[in-house]
Amino acid sequence: MSLLNVQGMTKTFGGLTAVNDVTFQVPERSIISVIGPNGAGKTTFFNLITGIYTPDRGSIDLGGRNLLGLRPDQVVDAGISRTFQNIRLFPSMTAEENIMLGRGVRLKSGFWDAVLRSGRFKHDEQEARDTARIMLDFVGLSKWRNELATNLPYGDQRKLEIARALATTPRLVLLDEPAAGMNPRETEDLKALIRRIRDDLGVTVVLIEHDMRLVMTLSENITVLNYGSKLSEGRPHEVRNDPAVMEAYLGRGAAAGEYGKEAGPNV
Numbered sequence: 001m002s003l004l005n006v007q008g009m010t011k012t013f014g015g016l017t018a019v020n021d022v023t024f025q026v027p028e029r030s031i032i033s034v035i036g037p038n039g040a041g042k043t044t045f046f047n048l049i050t051g052i053y054t055p056d057r058g059s060i061d062l063g064g065r066n067l068l069g070l071r072p073d074q075v076v077d078a079g080i081s082r083t084f085q086n087i088r089l090f091p092s093m094t095a096e097e098n099i100m101l102g103r104g105v106r107l108k109s110g111f112w113d114a115v116l117r118s119g120r121f122k123h124d125e126q127e128a129r130d131t132a133r134i135m136l137d138f139v140g141l142s143k144w145r146n147e148l149a150t151n152l153p154y155g156d157q158r159k160l161e162i163a164r165a166l167a168t169t170p171r172l173v174l175l176d177e178p179a180a181g182m183n184p185r186e187t188e189d190l191k192a193l194i195r196r197i198r199d200d201l202g203v204t205v206v207l208i209e210h211d212m213r214l215v216m217t218l219s220e221n222i223t224v225l226n227y228g229s230k231l232s233e234g235r236p237h238e239v240r241n242d243p244a245v246m247e248a249y250l251g252r253g254a255a256a257g258e259y260g261k262e263a264g265p266n267v
């Protein structure tokens, strides 16, 4: 049974249809990729699922619960967390504090609890710190616990964002271009981490990614968007060999080389 069910999702900006009647299903404990040329509507699609934008049409449910109309923080509470295409850490806070802040969404103490440092606040703070340490350990960043986020190597900043997303104990995590700017070794580490997120934590993963080698070797299923519409869907080898997908990429000139080379002939 699907964990996430998106039906007929549509979003227009003025005269531009950024996401056009997209239906998308994500089985529980799967790793799914959403790919497509620049401007295809991938990030808008994530923004619709996470409550940043409201769709013009369509439905979204997670495990049978309707998510339409929820605010982004309510979507997190419902079990979906995400990372962003551009790193969004608090640079002058430590790695641990960045994760504690992510955990804050889940905590119950309010403003006055914090001001008065009530028992509830202290309990929540300790719980957030414990979770942050577990997550730092999980993504392999324990040594950076007290380091300012801005001082971490680029690939580790991306991992820290993932740790922050996981700290909300989601059922589904959406990763927007997690390998962007990573070198090949960092990308290999990331691949292993994403597998562990699914295998060890039981969290379902959907990623937007341009690195075709990563997409083809990691995903169970791939959805291809083009001009806002779903162009293709299937197993990696099916999508790779779909003439419509090749045309969408080959039509981009320089991207043709990128697709052919990165995907590799025998993946």
Ligand SMILES: Nc1ncnc2c1ncn2[C@@H]1O[C@H](COP(=O)(O)OP(=O)(O)OP(=O)(O)O)[C@@H](O)[C@H]1O
Residues within 6 Å of the ligand: 013, 016, 018, 036, 037, 038, 039, 040, 041, 042, 043, 044, 045, 085
């Ligand atoms: N808030 C907005 N207002 C107007 N147009 C928008 C807005 N957000 C996205 N768009 C447009 O919608 C289209 C899809 O953009 P989107 O960022 O979702 O594509 P993408 O597939 O994520 O691209 P990329 O791979 O380059 O990140 C683009 O034409 C973009 O300019």
